[in-house]
Amino acid sequence: MIKADHVSKRFGRFEAVKDVHVHVKKGSIYGLLGSNGAGKTTLLKMLSGIIQADQGKPMIEGEVIFERPDIKKRILFIPDQPYFFHQTSLLQMASFYEAVYDRWSTERFHQLHGHFDFDPKAKLSRMSKGMQRQAAFILTLSAMPDALILDEPFDGLDPVVRQQVKNLLIQDVSSREMTVLVSSHNLREMEDFCDAVGVMHKGRILYERDLEELKIDVSKLQVAFKKMPDETFLKGMEVIHFEKRGRVLTCIVRGNEGDIDRHVRAYEPAIYDVLPLTLEEIFTYEMGSVGYEIRNLIV
Numbered sequence: 001m002i003k004a005d006h007v008s009k010r011f012g013r014f015e016a017v018k019d020v021h022v023h024v025k026k027g028s029i030y031g032l033l034g035s036n037g038a039g040k041t042t043l044l045k046m047l048s049g050i051i052q053a054d055q056g057k058p059m060i061e062g063e064v065i066f067e068r069p070d071i072k073k074r075i076l077f078i079p080d081q082p083y084f085f086h087q088t089s090l091l092q093m094a095s096f097y098e099a100v101y102d103r104w105s106t107e108r109f110h111q112l113h114g115h116f117d118f119d120p121k122a123k124l125s126r127m128s129k130g131m132q133r134q135a136a137f138i139l140t141l142s143a144m145p146d147a148l149i150l151d152e153p154f155d156g157l158d159p160v161v162r163q164q165v166k167n168l169l170i171q172d173v174s175s176r177e178m179t180v181l182v183s184s185h186n187l188r189e190m191e192d193f194c195d196a197v198g199v200m201h202k203g204r205i206l207y208e209r210d211l212e213e214l215k216i217d218v219s220k221l222q223v224a225f226k227k228m229p230d231e232t233f234l235k236g237m238e239v240i241h242f243e244k245r246g247r248v249l250t251c252i253v254r255g256n257e258g259d260i261d262r263h264v265r266a267y268e269p270a271i272y273d274v275l276p277l278t279l280e281e282i283f284t285y286e287m288g289s290v291g292y293e294i295r296n297l298i299v
């Protein structure tokens with residue numbers, strides 16, 4: 001659905017995006033993570049058709065987006081600072097959106113501003129950053145886009161509204177296969193929200209993973225033995241990381257859950273638990289093994 005095919009972008013002599021290849025599947029949510037200046041906004045703007053790539057193809061449904069105004073009407077971008085016309089209200093902005101976007105739904109618009117308890121006649125310029133962001137979501141989701149590209153969309157939203165917005169996005173993804181590409185500095189923000197994540201650093205995608213596959217493939221074990229087993233215990237599994245505190249071993253291991261379970265039980269542990277792994281832990285260990293310290297890249 002959304003694809004960056006070896007895309008690069010320079011600003012003068014500075015290369016902000018370097019040969020990036022990303023694929024966001026239809027009906028999925030892709031989290032683009034990265035620190036300040038990583039190149040996320042530049043990549044999102046190319047994929048929204050706002051700026052042109054120097055090299056490679058930013059594509060939507062197999063077409064280079066920059067050259068296709070018709071496709072741009074179905075792909076909406078919410079920038080990190082939403083823009084509204086001077087002195088307008090949500091209602092006035094809605095008239096503009098209705099005129100531009102063929103699939104605009106007035107019913108959805110009323111439903112959404114009711115949901116957020118939003119005064120549609122109040123001037124948007126007098127509203128807080130978080131309320132302006134809510135307004136951007138109300139307008140954008142009422143345009144019923146096929147794909148949404150969101151730059152730091154949760155900044156400035158309180159935790160309740162943040163969850164409401166996430167739920168609305170998930171609803172559109174599951175009910176009508178909307179595709180979402182979302183950038184964030186915050187790994188925890190993406191947990192339980194994205195289907196896939198990519199980590200961007202200094203213009204490149206360092207690491208990319210499907211989260212379902214990742215969570216199935218990596219486990220965290222806590223085991224204790226009356227008598228410590230020999231080295232075959234650790235050598236018999238693909239251990240990414242382990243810590244030993246007294247008699248308790250905590251191991252992050254890769255591989256089939258059933259095979260791991262059989263291997264561990266063969267050593268007759270006194271205590272054996274499989275603990276939930278956070279996205280941060282998976283990243284810390286996986287990226288650590290390729291030479292990056294995730295904590296230095298994102299929070």
Ligand SMILES: Nc1ncnc2c1ncn2[C@@H]1O[C@H](COP(=O)(O)OP(=O)(O)OP(=O)(O)O)[C@@H](O)[C@H]1O
Pocket residue numbers: 011014016034035036037038039040041042043185
């Ligand atoms: N129009 C521009 N002219 C010159 N340099 C630019 C321009 N836009 C972006 N850059 C540079 O490109 C790099 C990537 O910027 P970009 O905004 O894409 O990063 P980002 O990952 O979105 O960062 P942040 O999380 O801070 O918003 C930065 O070094 C930035 O200064």
